[in-house]
Amino acid sequence: MATPTxxxxxxxxxxxxxxxxxxxxxxxxxxxxxxxPAPAQTPAQSLPGPALPGPFPxxxxxRLHPVILASIxxxxxxxxxxAARVIGTLLGTVDKHSVExxxxxxxxxxxxEDEVAVDMEFAKNMxxxxxxxxxxxxxxxxxxxxxxxxEHSVLIHEYYSREAPNPIHLTVDTSLQNGRMSIKAxxxxxxxxxxRTMGVMFTPLTVKYAYYDTERIGVDLIMKTCFxxxxxxxxxxxxxxxxxxxxxxxxxxxxVLQYAEDxxxxxxxxxxxxxxxxxxxxxxxxxxxxxxxxxxxxxxINDLLMVTYLANLTQSQIAxxxxxxxx
Amino acid sequence: xxxxxxxxLLSGVQVVLxxxxxxxxxxxGTEVVQGVLLGLVVEDRLExxxxxxxxxxxxxxxxFDEVQYQMEMMRSLRHVNIDHLHVGWYQSTYYGSFVTxxxxxSQFSYQxxxxxxxxxxxxxxxxxxxxxxxxxxxxxxxxxxxxxxxxFSPEALKxxxxxxxxxxxxxxxxxxxxxxxxxxxxxxxxxxxxxDKHELLSLASSNHLGKNLQLLMDRVDxxxxxxxxxxxxxxxxxxxxxxxxxxxxxxxxxxxxxQSRGEPPLPEEDLSKLFKPPQPPARMDSLLIAGQINTxxxxxxxxxxxxxxxxxxxxxLQEYNN
Numbered sequence: 001m002a003t004p005t006x007x008x009x010x011x012x013x014x015x016x017x018x019x020x021x022x023x024x025x026x027x028x029x030x031x032x033x034x035x036x037p038a039p040a041q042t043p044a045q046s047l048p049g050p051a052l053p054g055p056f057p058x059x060x061x062x063r064l065h066p067v068i069l070a071s072i073x074x075x076x077x078x079x080x081x082x083a084a085r086v087i088g089t090l091l092g093t094v095d096k097h098s099v100e101x102x103x104x105x106x107x108x109x110x111x112x113e114d115e116v117a118v119d120m121e122f123a124k125n126m127x128x129x130x131x132x133x134x135x136x137x138x139x140x141x142x143x144x145x146x147x148x149x150x151e152h153s154v155l156i157h158e159y160y161s162r163e164a165p166n167p168i169h170l171t172v173d174t175s176l177q178n179g180r181m182s183i184k185a186x187x188x189x190x191x192x193x194x195x196r197t198m199g200v201m202f203t204p205l206t207v208k209y210a211y212y213d214t215e216r217i218g219v220d221l222i223m224k225t226c227f228x229x230x231x232x233x234x235x236x237x238x239x240x241x242x243x244x245x246x247x248x249x250x251x252x253x254x255x256v257l258q259y260a261e262d263x264x265x266x267x268x269x270x271x272x273x274x275x276x277x278x279x280x281x282x283x284x285x286x287x288x289x290x291x292x293x294x295x296x297x298x299x300x301i302n303d304l305l306m307v308t309y310l311a312n313l314t315q316s317q318i319a320x321x322x323x324x325x326x327x
Numbered sequence: 328x329x330x331x332x333x334x335x336l337l338s339g340v341q342v343v344l345x346x347x348x349x350x351x352x353x354x355x356g357t358e359v360v361q362g363v364l365l366g367l368v369v370e371d372r373l374e375x376x377x378x379x380x381x382x383x384x385x386x387x388x389x390x391f392d393e394v395q396y397q398m399e400m401m402r403s404l405r406h407v408n409i410d411h412l413h414v415g416w417y418q419s420t421y422y423g424s425f426v427t428x429x430x431x432x433s434q435f436s437y438q439x440x441x442x443x444x445x446x447x448x449x450x451x452x453x454x455x456x457x458x459x460x461x462x463x464x465x466x467x468x469x470x471x472x473x474x475x476x477x478x479f480s481p482e483a484l485k486x487x488x489x490x491x492x493x494x495x496x497x498x499x500x501x502x503x504x505x506x507x508x509x510x511x512x513x514x515x516x517x518x519x520x521x522x523d524k525h526e527l528l529s530l531a532s533s534n535h536l537g538k539n540l541q542l543l544m545d546r547v548d549x550x551x552x553x554x555x556x557x558x559x560x561x562x563x564x565x566x567x568x569x570x571x572x573x574x575x576x577x578x579x580x581x582x583x584x585x586q587s588r589g590e591p592p593l594p595e596e597d598l599s600k601l602f603k604p605p606q607p608p609a610r611m612d613s614l615l616i617a618g619q620i621n622t623x624x625x626x627x628x629x630x631x632x633x634x635x636x637x638x639x640x641x642x643x644l645q646e647y648n649n
Contacts, residue, residue, distance in 0.1 A: 066340075066515060069515070070341040070344055070511065074376075074377075075408075076507070077507060078409060080408065108406050108407055129399055132396065133353065176510065181514050209518060212347070212351045221458075221459045222512065239636050241457065242636045242637060245528050285645075293642075297642055301635065301638060303533075305631075308628055311624040314543070314624055318620055318621065325557065325610075
């Protein structure tokens with residue numbers, strides 16, 4: 001495929017190229033974090049933080065949605081023959097306290113020993129298309145599979161720093177080093193002796209997972225495939241779901257019970273906070289006078305039965321209507 | 328020939344998650360969000376491997392070209408080896424009201440082009456209550472025939488023997504994950520906190536039930552109006568028959584009189600020109616309404632079944648406490 005690319009050759013020497021520093025310093029004037037309004041008599045305000053290439057927008061926390069990770073793994077599974085890893089763009093929103101990554105798309109690229117080519121045209125087009133659907137999403141950075149940060153990463157990072165202020169780099173370890181798929185996020189910072197050539201270092205950030213409520217429920221359902229032999233599940237219905245939810249609560253309760261037994265038999269030392277939680281748990285079952293509860297229960301059951309009856313009645317009515325009309 | 332589609336395989340966690348996310352971010356209230364499903368057909372199953380959302384229609388975006396957007400998206404996705412075969416579409420729904428003319432038309436055009444295509448209906452409100460509600464529907468072959476003819480008159484529908492239960496058929500959905508995704512799931516499970524909201528076991532349900540019943544009542548009202556229209560039509564036809572009959576009899580009498588007087592009989596006039604038969608009411612709309620009422624009733628019954636279970640559990644807990 002003819003990709004209009006910008007072949008950038010990585011210098012053979014190890015330290016990161018100085019060019020990375022240039023666009024970074026262009027966005028250097030660090031707008032100081034909103035300092036508190038000084039009361040009348042205070043002396044001069046504190047100096048802004050160290051000269052990072054633009055402050056990292058929103059502290060050091062990156063919030064990821066699971067849909068991103070699923071897409072990354074999926075594009076890794078679909079990579080071209082011979083490609084060791086895949087890269088792509090991360091989209092999302094920036095907030096005062098954190099950066100939330102909500103969407104991503106993969107970008108075709110070619111990588112060899114001494115050359116990296118990224119299809120920037122494609123990246124721009126895709127971003128335009130995505131913007132039509134969700135106009136609030138901005139380019140936040142990029143992701144790559146694989147467990148290491150290579151020299152090529154630095155170059156790609158430089159490209160992305162032209163698109164977004166202080167881009168985030170996310171790595172997803174699909175080669176399962178240490179038997180786990182580690183997910184890490186980095187931002188680049190300058191390092192080195194001031195006044196001389198500056199190098200670039202990737203500093204890690206904390207990754208947290210954010211869910212919408214409905215997303216949580218979807219993920220819970222999908223997690224069940226971990227337990228089935230051929231990784232297949234169907235969507236359950238009706239009382240099965242209630243049964244499933246109660247089974248989950250039963251599991252949680254048995255864990256709690258186990259803990260209580262351990263404490264009683266002295267295996268585990270008692271912890272006061274946990275004890276307080278246990279007490280509030282037991283007291284949560286409301287104490288209602290049995291007669292009152294009976295009346296409440298019966299009225300609720302009556303409501304539900306009436307609604308079921310009405311629904312059935314309606315269904316038979318329309319079936320009857322159908323038959324009559326077709327006579 | 329028609330291959331009967333046995334089931335839908337959602338291979339790809341991300342289809343489900345993307346649909347959920349799309350609604351969460353872009354859908355408000357009663358507006359529907361839509362998108363396209365991509366995948367391939369494997370033997371007798373439809374595999375859906377990816378999807379992308381459709382931007383919503385806004386009035387100030389008159390020059391927005393949907394087809395172009397779709398083409399661009401599919402071309403770009405092909406570059407990254409994602410299946411770019413169009414196999415269906417998805418739509419969100421408000422309390423289960425999705426049996427509309429628009430849906431029928433869209434699904435018909437999809438199914439006409441690709442035989443196995445389905446429409447995935449995602450119910451966000453039901454999902455928020457605790458269990459993922461995602462259903463796949465296709466039009467039955469009988470309905471396809473009728474739509475092809477574009478003939479929605481009563482005779483055609485009667486000939487096709489279509490009842491409201493046979494309009495849409497539900498296709499069972501199965502979710503399958505690859506091994507790598509399973510690894511990812513284990514990771515997530517370790518890292519994320521235990522879900523602290525057990526929505527499914529909540530007993531406070533009257534609001535939801537109330538809304539459902541409200542929608543059902545509206546539909547039933549529409550249905551009864553439709554029935555009234557149909558009844559007036561029947562009455563008009565029978566009245567007309569009578570009139571025709573009377574006219575014919577009078578004619579015959581007159582003719583006999585004339586014959587007895589030796590005059591030529593009056594020409595037989597074309598009855599159909601004199602008595603125009605009234606228009607039979609459109610049957611498609613009432614079929615759709617009936618189908619919608621059916622869906623509402625199913626939803627309500629499912630809901631009440633769950634709630635009854637929950638109530639009995641609460642009762643057991645209370646008895647134990649006492």
